[in-house]
Amino acid sequence: FEEAEAKVTRAQEAWEAPLSGQQQAEAEYRALEAHVARVTTELDEQGVASVSESGVAAATEELETATAACAALGRESRALAPEIAARDERLRHLETRARAAEDELALRERALEPLRQACAELEEAARSAGVLGEEGALPRMEASSSELWSIAETQRELLLERLGAAAGGAETARELKELCRSRKQSASVYLHVWLQVRAWLLGRVPVRVLEGSEPLGALLQLRDHLALLEQRLARQEADLRGASEDIARSIDVQLRRAKGQVRRLNQNLDGVRFGSITGIRVTMQRIERMEQVLAALREGAAQTLLFQSTLPIEEALDEVFRRYAGGRSGGQRLLDYREYVDLTVEIQRQGGTGWEPASPARLSTGEAIGVGAALMMVILTEWERDATLFRGKRAWGSLRFLFLDEANRLSRDNLAVLFELCQNLDLQLLIAAPEVQTAHGNTTYRLVRHITEDGREEVLVSGRRTIDLERARLGSDGSAIGAGLGRLHDAVGAVVDGGGESTGAAPKSEERGVEASPDRASRDAPGSALDSRGNLVEAARESEDDVVEAALDRGALDSEGRHGVEGSYEP
Incomplete structure (x- = not known):
């Protein structure tokens, strides 16, 4: 029985062996069919219509050609690899620079925002001031900002230079130069300078010339007006270039009149006394160096300078003052008679032997106020006398008051001196001081x-x-x-x-x-x-x-x- 089972087992194994081979063959067949289908699909995709030997040979040849081309491209690619790497590196560098440029652009945009706002404010201020013309907008120029700034600097310097050279414009030019130095980088300073200069011109140039819409026409009108002024100035200078003896004679007359006024002041001061002061007087002394100028004008030594037609009268006076008075400038002082005399206030004390100058260091507070009040009252008397000459005589005079507020430095003795002076001058005093209660x-x-x-x-x-x-x-x-x-x-x-x-x-x-x-x-x-x-x-x-x-x-x-x-x- 066991032998029979072994035979059966061997028979089954013998039967299963061909079956297994058949199954393997079927699997290989199905794999080959799938491979053929895939290859057929690929060939269809590649456009191969026939798979004959000639077609395969052509395809093989084409493949070899493509392989050779691929090898050539590979060699070319390897040759271009360094250049490609360099270009990639350059591209990365350019991208970095582009990002930095974008950041800088954004930063400059933020920095330009205040400038844009300042420009808008400047344009609005110029429009409000009426300096933009009829269009009412700032003109657009092709020049860059730095070039325009340089032009503005040049024009400003030229404008201030001409303003300083103009008669009466030196003070304004100096103030504007100080302003420009303090606000050098401010665009509004140029508008302010022009407005100040225009305001200065309004007081010296006809309004119809300044308010003209056409600048060239305004300049022509200004030139004509300047020609008329030059002719008028020439006539006035010719009239002024009279004989120098007349100038000296006129100054002498004014000096004699001033001497008479001082004499009347001393007459009114006669008898004024208070405290230890028994007399007050005003002395007038002629200045020696100014006497030399008068002598030159009187004797004709200065006529050559005054009569030169090529020398302006101001420079002629300066030269006369420099040559005969020893001063560097101030020729216009020659025509002021007060420059030829020196006034001094002198006092005489009780028991003194002579007159002494009224020096603040040698006068008490009450005496200083008293001397000043006495001089003030006699001067007011002279003014009243001169006014009476014009108004006619009156039967009554004016009530004379003297007001002193917060006179804390006046002691009781000083107040007594001041009260005595007021009684002598017939002067009513109203004073606020701590010591008045005991005086x-x-x-x-x-x-x-x-x-x-x-x-x-x-x-x-x-x-x-x-x-x-x-x-x-x-x-x-x-x-x-x-x-x-x-x-x-x-x-x-x-x-x-x-x-x-x-x-x-x-x-x-x-x-x-x-x-x-x-x-x-x-x-x-x-x-x-x-x-x-x-x-x-x-x-x-x-x-x-x-x-x-x-x-x-x-x-x-x-x-x-x-x-x-x-x-x-x-x-």
Whole structure:
């Protein structure tokens, strides 16, 4: 049985062996069919219509040709490989430069934005100023920005140079040059320079010439106008080139007139004395070097310079001044008579042997103010005299006031000197100073504003006059004193009764200030006080000695020799 099974097994294996070969052959056949189909498809794609031996030979030959061409192309490609690599490297470099250029372009675009804005603002400012013409737009020029800037610099320098050379334009040219140096890179400075120059021209050139729409026509009109001005200038210079003796004679006349004015000033200053100063005078001395100029003009030595037709009169005067006076410039000073004299103020002191210059270093504050006030008053007297010559004589004169505010440097002695001067000059002084409350011969006024209990505003006006007790005790004629003091107290009563009740310290008060004036009225004229309506109540005052004596008799003076009255003024 086992042998039979072995035979069966061998028989099965023998049967399966051909079957396996058949299956393998079938698989190979199907693979070959697939390969044939693929090759046929490829041949169809390559356009091979026939697969005969001749076609295969032709294809083989074509393949060999293509292989040879491919080999040649390979060799050419290998030969071009370095150049291709170089070109690739150059391409990468160019791409890098392109990106850098784009970044720089963007940066410059951002930097140009303020310039574009400034250009727009400049164009708007020029349009508003009316310097763009009828089109109202900036002209477009082919030149570059740097070239235009160079042209603008050149034209600006030329414009300022000509402006500086023009008569009366040096100051404007100097200011514009300073402006250009401070704002050199600003385009608006050129517009400002032109506007300033045009404004300067408007004051010197006819408006119809400047406002013309055609520049060439305006220049022609300006040339014609300049020719007329030159002719007029020539005529005026010819008239001015008169005899030099006439110039010297005219200056001599003015100097004699000035000497007479100084003599009248000294006449008015005669008798003016205060403090330790017993005299004030003004001296006039002729300047020696200017006398040489007068002599040259008088004797005709300067006629050659003045009569030269090729030399302008200004340069001729400068040359005369340089040659005969020793100065470098300032020839126009030759025609001013004040340049030929030197004025000096001199004073004479009590117990002194002569006159001395009024030097600020040797004068006290009160003396300096007194000397200045004396000179001012005599000069005002001369002005009043000259004005009277034109207006006609009047039966009355002007009231002379002298105002000094915040005179903190004046001591009590200085105030006494100043008050004495004002009395001698018949001058009314109104002064604000701390020391006036203790100085003699003045009335101190105090104005205090406060709120009453019922809400009204009141201004308390108090006047206090400081008197020397020694002078008060030496007074006489008591009967006249009593009458004078009675009238004075009647006037004070009118102030108090008219202004309401004089109260003490109020809840709110404000001191308006302290002022004082020397009492001219206390000597020989009516005094005054404020009533409740702000009017003046005239109070007849007698002499100072009478009032003081009456005050002493009635006990109205305090221990310091002061008396005072108070009243209220309701606004």
